[in-house]
Amino acid sequence: MAQREATLTKPPRSLGRLEDLVAWLAHWQGHAPPRLERVEVLVFAGNHGIVRRGVSAYPAEVTAQMVANFSSGGAAVNQLARTAGAALRVIPLDLDAPTADFTEQPALGEQDFLDAVATGCAAVTPDCDLVCLGEMGIGNTTAASAIAAALFGGGGARWAGRGTGVDEDGLTRKRDAIDRGLNRHAALLHDPLAVAAALGGRELAAILGATLAARRQRVPVLLDGFVCTAAVAPLAKLRADTLAHALAGHVSAEAGHRMLLEELKLTPLLDLNMRLGEASGAAAAVLLLRAALACHTGMATFAEAGVSDKPADDTQAPKAG
Amino acid sequence: MAQREATLTKPPRSLGRLEDLVAWLAHWQGHAPPRLERVEVLVFAGNHGIVRRGVSAYPAEVTAQMVANFSSGGAAVNQLARTAGAALRVIPLDLDAPTADFTEQPALGEQDFLDAVATGCAAVTPDCDLVCLGEMGIGNTTAASAIAAALFGGGGARWAGRGTGVDEDGLTRKRDAIDRGLNRHAALLHDPLAVAAALGGRELAAILGATLAARRQRVPVLLDGFVCTAAVAPLAKLRADTLAHALAGHVSAEAGHRMLLEELKLTPLLDLNMRLGEASGAAAAVLLLRAALACHTGMATFAEAGVSDKPADDTQAPKAG
Numbered sequence: 001m002a003q004r005e006a007t008l009t010k011p012p013r014s015l016g017r018l019e020d021l022v023a024w025l026a027h028w029q030g031h032a033p034p035r036l037e038r039v040e041v042l043v044f045a046g047n048h049g050i051v052r053r054g055v056s057a058y059p060a061e062v063t064a065q066m067v068a069n070f071s072s073g074g075a076a077v078n079q080l081a082r083t084a085g086a087a088l089r090v091i092p093l094d095l096d097a098p099t100a101d102f103t104e105q106p107a108l109g110e111q112d113f114l115d116a117v118a119t120g121c122a123a124v125t126p127d128c129d130l131v132c133l134g135e136m137g138i139g140n141t142t143a144a145s146a147i148a149a150a151l152f153g154g155g156g157a158r159w160a161g162r163g164t165g166v167d168e169d170g171l172t173r174k175r176d177a178i179d180r181g182l183n184r185h186a187a188l189l190h191d192p193l194a195v196a197a198a199l200g201g202r203e204l205a206a207i208l209g210a211t212l213a214a215r216r217q218r219v220p221v222l223l224d225g226f227v228c229t230a231a232v233a234p235l236a237k238l239r240a241d242t243l244a245h246a247l248a249g250h251v252s253a254e255a256g257h258r259m260l261l262e263e264l265k266l267t268p269l270l271d272l273n274m275r276l277g278e279a280s281g282a283a284a285a286v287l288l289l290r291a292a293l294a295c296h297t298g299m300a301t302f303a304e305a306g307v308s309d310k311p312a313d314d315t316q317a318p319k320a321g
Numbered sequence: 322m323a324q325r326e327a328t329l330t331k332p333p334r335s336l337g338r339l340e341d342l343v344a345w346l347a348h349w350q351g352h353a354p355p356r357l358e359r360v361e362v363l364v365f366a367g368n369h370g371i372v373r374r375g376v377s378a379y380p381a382e383v384t385a386q387m388v389a390n391f392s393s394g395g396a397a398v399n400q401l402a403r404t405a406g407a408a409l410r411v412i413p414l415d416l417d418a419p420t421a422d423f424t425e426q427p428a429l430g431e432q433d434f435l436d437a438v439a440t441g442c443a444a445v446t447p448d449c450d451l452v453c454l455g456e457m458g459i460g461n462t463t464a465a466s467a468i469a470a471a472l473f474g475g476g477g478a479r480w481a482g483r484g485t486g487v488d489e490d491g492l493t494r495k496r497d498a499i500d501r502g503l504n505r506h507a508a509l510l511h512d513p514l515a516v517a518a519a520l521g522g523r524e525l526a527a528i529l530g531a532t533l534a535a536r537r538q539r540v541p542v543l544l545d546g547f548v549c550t551a552a553v554a555p556l557a558k559l560r561a562d563t564l565a566h567a568l569a570g571h572v573s574a575e576a577g578h579r580m581l582l583e584e585l586k587l588t589p590l591l592d593l594n595m596r597l598g599e600a601s602g603a604a605a606a607v608l609l610l611r612a613a614l615a616c617h618t619g620m621a622t623f624a625e626a627g628v629s630d631k632p633a634d635d636t637q638a639p640k641a642g
Contacts (some may be wrong), residue, residue, distance in 0.1 A: 009390050010397055011378070011485040016574055016594030031451040057332070058629065065628040069330050074621025076331055083615045164332040177518045250426065253337055272609070273337030280336070280580070287592070300395025307386040308379065 001032040007309075008302040009226035018271070018292035021247075025289065028220040028245045029129060037085040039286055041132040041279050042123050042210060043070060043077060046116075047098035049107065049141035050181075051316035055142040057165040060098065063138045066278070067092050070136070077134065077278045084286035086132065088279075091123055093202035096317075102146065103180040106198040113197035113205050120209025125187035126217040129317040132249065132286060134224040134279020135203040135231070138164075141254060146178045148256055150189045151237050152263050155179050159253030161226070162275075179228055192234035204231035211235060215245050222282040225252035225275065229260050236264050249313050250274060250281030328622040328630075338590070339613035342568075346610065349541040349566045360407040360607055362453040362600050363444050363531060364391060364398060366438075367524035368419035369460030370428065371502075376463045376495040376586050378486040381419065384459045387599070388413050391457070398455065398599045403488050405607035407453065409600075413443055414523035414603060419602050422469065424501040434518035434526050441530025447538040450581035453570065454531055455545040455600020456524040456552070459485070461574060465551035467499045467520035469577055471510045471582050476500050477615060482547070482576030490583040513555035525552035532556060535628050543603040543610075546573035546596065557585050571595060571602030 025034035141163035156175030346355035467482035477496030
């Protein structure tokens with residue numbers, strides 16, 4: 001791996017992060033060179049009781065409508081997954097039974113939370129070379145902001161953003177709902193998994209489960225945007241290296257995402273002002289992994305190409321230089 | 322164009338820069354939707370008399386060796402262009418006749434400079450949908466740094482970087498060579514094209530010519546790294562909007578590139594710590610344009626997908642919210 005990399009016809013480290021990506025893939029897949037033959041994009045969908053507090057620009061019905069759109073191939077992630085050579089799978093979780101309004105009670109009871117985690121675990125196929133995780137769920141940036149605030153402090157003022165495009169009044173309601181949720185569940189904020197259940201949602205719990213299963217199966221993971229990152233943040237809070245097999249596909253325009261990535265020490269691959277969710281940023285980042293792998297496997301070595309890898313002789317420099 | 326974009330099944334502007342890229346392609350190509358059927362990567366190669374000052378980690382022979390490597394398909398840019406569905410063309414410019422040492426006389430005389438510009442102009446095919454520009458030339462980060470210093474001030478200390486990986490002594494010689502060049506040609510630093518001739522090189526002049534020809538033919542351009550950006554910087558200095566048809570494919574790890582992009586108000590598409598040149602960063606960025614175009618042309622509209630594009634009714638919010 002590293003040996004071959006050092007012989008390729010380029011100055012050492014000149015492909016920068018592309019070289020890191022190949023090494024990361026190989027490490028987690030456990031073979032060199034790594035493979036990207038079977039890449040899966042998993043989009044988990046859920047509905048949220050918090051929507052009744054007027055925190056989103058879109059009505060809750062859009063979650064199911066978008067799931068239908070994913071199935072018929074009309075969403076952005078369908079085009080991105082196809083472009084990236086990845087298979088898309090959409091997993092709706094009880095869309096007819098939204099979570100509870102977390103300002104009043106835990107969003108998910110323990111059993112509901114564990115069921116969603118298990119669904120996420122089961123969605124990762126062990127012979128997959130790479131999995132991209134994403135979500136769809138009207139209201140779920142409110143859940144994600146609440147989780148981030150619970151884990152890293154700062155309340156609704158720090159973490160709430162526009163989501164799909166809520167107006168100023170909606171943003172005020174969103175901040176308020178987050179702060180009410182933090183107050184309501186103050187007694188369990190020390191427990192990252194209890195935070196995930198009380199303030200999160202089924203699609204977030206499934207992403208957490210999928211990330212755990214991928215780790216056990218040594219499948220590398222590309223995370224999508226703010227909601228996806230907030231979904232796995234409780235894992236990092238439990239143990240710092242739990243996300244070592246995961247990279248941030250991109251940093252989104254959603255206000256809290258950059259801060260959250262910094263808290264988790266994740267450096268995003270793309271920074272394109274996207275804020276769509278549905279695994280769109282992760283799917284786009286697969287293209288970079290394909291580019292990286294193509295360089296690693298396709299390039300000639302110095303010997304094969306007859307290119308000099310000897311440093312220039314310093315005596316070339318004039319004494320006066 | 323903008324009309325269709327507004328009907329696609331996503332919140333307005335949620336694909337961020339991907340939407341801008343499609344609009345930019347359509348504007349310069351003059352048709353909507355834009356096309357990416359014929360994408361060309363042009364790599365210009367030249368040799369530099371300044372190499373005798375010990376400014377590079379590699380000997381000058383590597384330029385021709387790498388041109389052979391491009392031709393036989395073994396370089397990084399071959400793999401990246403293939404991954405991005407782009408055709409690669411390599412144009413060596415008088416490799417056996419290096420430019421003059423610019424600390425002693427102008428790197429290129431007027432006729433040599435104009436010949437190289439003309440070669441670059443002729444390399445752009447008018448029916449091309451997009452052109453990526455890049456270079457190969459041992460010693461050419463010294464030329465690029467000298468041009469940047471001449472146009473934007475600050476001398477060798479501000480602009481010299483490690484290039485292919487020169488050591489500390491080499492970096493000192495590089496800074497010194499740049500400052501000597503600036504002194505030698507002080508009388509013509511007010512004239513951006515004279516700067517390009519006196520401190521640049523044939524491959525840089527060809528990139529300048531290709532960028533001009535692409536503008537006249539309305540072919541959108543992706544620029545590569547520091548050398549490529551320095552090559553076109555004289556055009557921006559002549560008239561601010563001359564690079565409106567060009568985007569920065571990436572920002573490289575070479576010290577001066579980020580500063581130079583800021584001077585030119587270019588926001589790079591990728592930031593992956595690459596520093597290879599040879600159009601590698603521009604070719605990788607083509608993947609993002611393909612992703613952007615796939616979304617624009619392949620997504621369903623709200624009406625087609627039966628997705629609600631109406632904002633949530635604010636009366637959903639409880640009065641107490």
